[in-house]
Structure formats: C-alpha cells, structure tokens
Amino acid sequence: MTDFKKELNPLQYKAVIHPDGPLLIVAGAGSGKTRVLTYRIAHLTTRNISPSRILAVTFTNKAAGEMAKRVDKLVNAYVPVSTFHSFCLRVLRKENDRLPYADNFVVYDKSDQLTLIKDCMRRLNVSDKHTKPKMFANEFNHAKNKLITAGKFAEKINDYKKEVVANVYKEYEAALLKANAMDFDDLIMQCVLLFQNNSDILEKYQNKFDHMLIDEFQDTNFAQYTLAKLLVDKHKNICVVGDPDQSIYKFRGADIRNILDFEHDFKGADLITLEQNYRSTATVLNVANDIISNNKNRKEKKLWTENEEGEQICVYKAMDEHDEAEFVINHIREQMSGNPELSLNDIVVFHRIHALTRVFEDHFRRARMPHVILGDVGFYNRREIRDIVAYLRVIANQADDVNFKRIINTPHRGIGSTTQETLARYARSCNITLFEAAENAESVSNLSKAAQRKIVKFMQLIKGFCNAKSKLTTTELVKKVIDDINYIEKVCSSNDLQDRTRIENIKELISAAAEYDNTSEDEIPSIEGFLHEVALSSDIDNWNESEESVTLMTIHNAKGLEFPVVYIIGMEENLFPHYNSSDDPTDIEEERRLCYVGMTRAKKRLSLSCAYHRTVFGQRKVREPSRFLSEIPDEFIEVRISEHRDSFGAEEVPPVPKSKKSQNAKGGYSAGQRVVHSHFGNGKIESVTGKGDSARLTIQFDSLPNPKVLVAQYAKLRSLK
Numbered sequence: 001m002t003d004f005k006k007e008l009n010p011l012q013y014k015a016v017i018h019p020d021g022p023l024l025i026v027a028g029a030g031s032g033k034t035r036v037l038t039y040r041i042a043h044l045t046t047r048n049i050s051p052s053r054i055l056a057v058t059f060t061n062k063a064a065g066e067m068a069k070r071v072d073k074l075v076n077a078y079v080p081v082s083t084f085h086s087f088c089l090r091v092l093r094k095e096n097d098r099l100p101y102a103d104n105f106v107v108y109d110k111s112d113q114l115t116l117i118k119d120c121m122r123r124l125n126v127s128d129k130h131t132k133p134k135m136f137a138n139e140f141n142h143a144k145n146k147l148i149t150a151g152k153f154a155e156k157i158n159d160y161k162k163e164v165v166a167n168v169y170k171e172y173e174a175a176l177l178k179a180n181a182m183d184f185d186d187l188i189m190q191c192v193l194l195f196q197n198n199s200d201i202l203e204k205y206q207n208k209f210d211h212m213l214i215d216e217f218q219d220t221n222f223a224q225y226t227l228a229k230l231l232v233d234k235h236k237n238i239c240v241v242g243d244p245d246q247s248i249y250k251f252r253g254a255d256i257r258n259i260l261d262f263e264h265d266f267k268g269a270d271l272i273t274l275e276q277n278y279r280s281t282a283t284v285l286n287v288a289n290d291i292i293s294n295n296k297n298r299k300e301k302k303l304w305t306e307n308e309e310g311e312q313i314c315v316y317k318a319m320d321e322h323d324e325a326e327f328v329i330n331h332i333r334e335q336m337s338g339n340p341e342l343s344l345n346d347i348v349v350f351h352r353i354h355a356l357t358r359v360f361e362d363h364f365r366r367a368r369m370p371h372v373i374l375g376d377v378g379f380y381n382r383r384e385i386r387d388i389v390a391y392l393r394v395i396a397n398q399a400d401d402v403n404f405k406r407i408i409n410t411p412h413r414g415i416g417s418t419t420q421e422t423l424a425r426y427a428r429s430c431n432i433t434l435f436e437a438a439e440n441a442e443s444v445s446n447l448s449k450a451a452q453r454k455i456v457k458f459m460q461l462i463k464g465f466c467n468a469k470s471k472l473t474t475t476e477l478v479k480k481v482i483d484d485i486n487y488i489e490k491v492c493s494s495n496d497l498q499d500r501t502r503i504e505n506i507k508e509l510i511s512a513a514a515e516y517d518n519t520s521e522d523e524i525p526s527i528e529g530f531l532h533e534v535a536l537s538s539d540i541d542n543w544n545e546s547e548e549s550v551t552l553m554t555i556h557n558a559k560g561l562e563f564p565v566v567y568i569i570g571m572e573e574n575l576f577p578h579y580n581s582s583d584d585p586t587d588i589e590e591e592r593r594l595c596y597v598g599m600t601r602a603k604k605r606l607s608l609s610c611a612y613h614r615t616v617f618g619q620r621k622v623r624e625p626s627r628f629l630s631e632i633p634d635e636f637i638e639v640r641i642s643e644h645r646d647s648f649g650a651e652e653v654p655p656v657p658k659s660k661k662s663q664n665a666k667g668g669y670s671a672g673q674r675v676v677h678s679h680f681g682n683g684k685i686e687s688v689t690g691k692g693d694s695a696r697l698t699i700q701f702d703s704l705p706n707p708k709v710l711v712a713q714y715a716k717l718r719s720l721k
Contacts, residue, residue, distance in 0.1 A: 004039055015272045016040045022266035023239040024259070028303045029246065029288070029600035030279030030562070037215055037241050038067050042074040049210055051079040055231070058215035059083060061536065063560055067215070080521070084224050085184065085536050088191035091205070098198055099190065101180055104528055106397045107535035108183045111381065113137055115402045116179070120171040126164060139165050140172060144185035145221040145253030147192060149173070178433070180399040184535070188223045195230050206234045216559065217242035221253035236266065244298045248556060248594045256297065277303045279562050281310020283636055284602050291631045292596040295589045312638040314607040315629060319642045321356070321614050325363035328567050331607060332369070332550065335565060344370055346564040349552045350598045352576040355616055356569060357552050370549035374557055380537055384491065384502045385509055389534060391481045395465045396528050398435040405434065408458060411490035415458065419451045461485070474530045475513040482506060555598040566602035571610040571626040573716060585711055595628045669697055669712060674720040680704060682720065
C-alpha cells in the first residue's frame, strides 16, 4: 500500500483525505491536479468504498485512460474513469426502453451533422448562400449545451433569423429521430432529460454511486453541471478539481461561473487551493502570474515553485511570417545542438488560429524537420476511414440516410447522382428511409432497369453484411467489408505515397477494431459499441506524443499537456487576442487565460514571437504586437529583433507596447476627439461615460452606419491629430 502522506505535499494530502461532502480543489497549472485526483480515488477505495461506486469524470479519453492506469498502480484496483459523453452514452444504451430511439441508435459526428443540416435546409428551401450549415450547427450545439430542445427554442423567437433557426432545428431533430441517430451534444442533453423525466431511473443512478469526482471542472457547460447536480443531489459527495484561470472553452459552451459559484451552489463546500507548481521554471511562472493577474473574473492565487530560476523568455520580433518560421526552426536547431538530451517530441509550437500553420508547414518541410500538425485531419476524418465507417454505420442502423448516401456509390458502382435523387424522391413520397426505398428499387418506376439492377446488387451486398454482423467479431466484420467492396483495389490501387498512406490508415482501422474487441467493457463487443467509441474519439486521443517530431497545435488543444520547450507564434493584436474578442472585456479575459494556458505548458524554455507584417486570409497588413506582450515585466524577457530589420523600410520594428491601461488612465478620452481603431478605422468619439479604464466610449466610425460602444481599457485606439 502506498504511503500517501509521503508522496504528497500538505495541501495535496489534505485534499486527498478530505471527508465526505462537497469539495472544490482549485489547482493551478502544474500543481499536481491529476495526482491529487487519482490519489483521492485510491484513498476512497481504502475506505472500503467499492471502485464501482466511484464515478470519476474527465474530458478526454486520453486523460480518462491515464487516470485509470494511475489508480490501478496505486491500489491494484481498476476504477473506470469516464468522459461525460461516454458515461451518458452508457446510461442511454442501458435505459434505452425509456428513449424515443431504437437500441441500435448511432452517434453522428460533426461531418454527419452538417450533411443532415444541409438536407434539412434544402427541404425547407433555406439557402446556404448567406446562412451556412455550420452556423446552424453552432446554434443547435449551444442550445443543447443549455438543455434547450427544439420546442423550447421555438418559444423564444424574437426575430426573423431566430425563426429560421428554430424551423431548421425542428426539422433537424425530426430527421435525427427518423435516422435513429443522436449528435454529440444530444448524449448529455438526452441523459439529463432522461433523469429529469424518470425519477426512478435518476434514483437508481443516485444510489449507484457514493462519490463523484470531476476533473477540469472549469470547462463544464450548463448541461454537464446539471447532470452532476442531479447525480449527487442525495449524498452531496462531490469533489471537483479545476482552475478558473484555465477556463478557455466558452465557444463550446463552458461556463466559468460553474467553478466560481461552486461554494454558493453547494452549501458548506470546502475550498483547497494548490499553488505549488512542479512543472515550470520560476521565470515562466512569474511571467504567467503577471499576465493572468490582469484578469478580474478569477479566484486569487499565485503559483510558486522550488524549481530553478530558468532562462529569460525569448521574445522575437520578426519581419513577417516567413522570418518568424525561420527563426523558430533555427532556434530549435540551436537548442538541440546545445542539449543532446532534448528530442523533437519535447518541442511544441502553439498557434491561436489554424491559418498560421501553412507557412510553418512549408518551412518545416523545406528544412526537413519532422513535424506533425495536431487537429489538421483527424484519423477518423480521413476519407478512406469515413468511407468504411459509413458502411459500418449503415450495417448497424439501416435508418441512417446520411451514411447510406455516402456508400451507395462508394467505391464507384455506376449509381450516379440522378439515380440517387430519383430514389430519394421516392423515399420522401413514401415517408420511408433510403434503405427501405432501395429494397423496393424494382418498384420505382422512374428508375431505369439498369439502375434497378445496380441497386439490387448493392442491397444484396449490404444485407449480406447485416446478416453476418451477429456471427462475426468487430474485427472480422471490418475486414469483410473492406474485402467484399474491393475498397483497396478500387480506391487505393496506385503506388503513389497518398494511396500507400490510405492503405496504412485502413490497416490501422482494423487494428482499432481489434483493440476494441480485446479491451471493450461491453459484455459482448459489437459493431454498435465500436462505432460509439469511434464517435467519442478525438484528435488528442489519437496523437502519438512519443513520435520524434515537433508538434504544432492550437493552444485550445494544449490542456493537460506539458513540453520542455514551448513556442507561441502570432502574438499580435487581432490574432492573439483574437479579433472576435476585441469588443468584450469577458472575451479578452478568456483570451488572456488562453495565453496563460499556453505559457504554463512550458517546463524549461518559453519563446514568444510576433511579426511586423503578416499575410492572413489573403491580406497583408502591418501588425501590432499583442497586448499580452506588454504585460510581461522587462526583467523576464530577452528581446531578439529580426536580422532583416532593414527591410522594414523607414519605419522601425514596432516596440513591444507597454500597457495601454495606464495610457488610457493618464490621457483619457473626450467627446469630439478623432481616433483610429485597428479594425474599424477612423472615427469620432460622440460621448464618454465613466472614467479611466472602465469608461464607455460611444464612437461613430466612418466605416460603420451606426455608433459603436467600446470600453476604454480594451478599445485599442490611437488619437488622430
């Protein structure tokens, strides 16, 4: 038995042995959050609490697997750790008789969701010229994260746009039900609705678990928070671990108030704050602390460490994005040559937006420096994998029109778009699925005899798979599909690199099926279970972090990770912080938290870079260094200026600006003043309400029809003489 006290600092130990009741652990970056959570789970098992009566929840399969391994190592007892979505999926499968879905329901990924939304828009004659399917998907996802069904959404219509969204939402929900499918956000909403509408089932799960532990609590949305409150309503034994300073998923519906208001919502909750950092150097922590201290909406804490002081933070001011990429590559080589223990997989390049990776990928390729771009094209989003998985989805669920459309002519078998549309019209007129329409192909008078024969032959193939499903393992069925449709021969038959890669990916899919068959917690592994695992997979889960290559990823993907060497590129206004956040102080605070998260991934060295010129989305502009650079005290940074600075012309390389907050406080603004904004251009201040940083400026910009109200602290204005 591990001696917990010897392996934990006093505050960690206090959190681990905390008695029953609600507990909030505010765990700063690198403070041993996962360690505390796993030790607490292990401690509960030593109190004769059965592992099966502990519900531990986190956000990624990777984190869940790591936590389960650590607990098993500590107490030689397997405690299943779930993601929110996998827990809800298990509940929905088990309690399926109370749902309006058949027991073989499938889970649509983002691509399937967009395809279905496009179909709904076409049926309602909603043009995608001005309103894109992705906008509807975002609206639906946000609604479901707030437990707003299509019916409830329709009750809150207050303008024409919302009316259109409501109509498409209603059509979309009906289409999902007809296809016997849920989307990703349905999993939690449907589980909460199941509990709210069935008190006996809720009580069953309340009695099933004695303790609930939630990791990364600052990232929970309203639906997840509601789920947790329902489950612990009887015993109140809830332990949540998180950090308000690392709440960075507002765009996904995460609500920072969940962690900030925890002590109010759970009366008598204890608070333990972990501030000792075991990851980073003192310099990295000092810089991160100084930046995050500018946020007001947080729980006060200051990270400290017994680690070495460490090197100064490198701030590189590049001529342009190409110069920036060359600097990073040369700097990596410089560090590798001076430190033989450093590997390429110890290095990460963080970016705020994906668009910045194109130039870096080009330069890395030319420099022959191995690299991987996380989030570029995820494994299960590759064409060949989507094709084969689409077959599996239809085999599991014949009501799935979205995937039936994908496979009917994949690989090519002469069933073209005209034939498919004729079949679809017949299905709509009879109010049946495409599968059912195809079964009756010989009765569809508008189809030619040749088309009918091709569809009949295709349906014989699919029905053969359906009949074989119960007799074969998942691995055997996947192999059979690939072989019987001759996918490799018809789609990947050339010897070029792209096709060889596709074949390797297909082999990896077979390996994934075999791994599912061998490790599944399902009583009987099934194709449905495998498809559910596929649906819950993410890019980060499939990332091979031991691969000898530099990793490029967005900072949003960085949570829970750490690297000896970290580069953050594109540290410029309107890139980082992002231009969408420029007018809202709460959004600026989230951008600052994102910067804090990126910085605190660094163990040894941190480098930041900005460019004087940069071409983004086809526009080349003079850039202004990020305000976050101005929030770093001079003593912690070493500024390097591009060797190409003469190329800047008459203008100097822009300095790292010092905080505009003090400038605004001293200079102030006044009505009638002419100003220029980096995004809106020239304008005139019409009125000023309030004083100092919090003053609200009403400005009529020359480029806008109506005045805009900006907060002085975040306005990013320059006075025009």
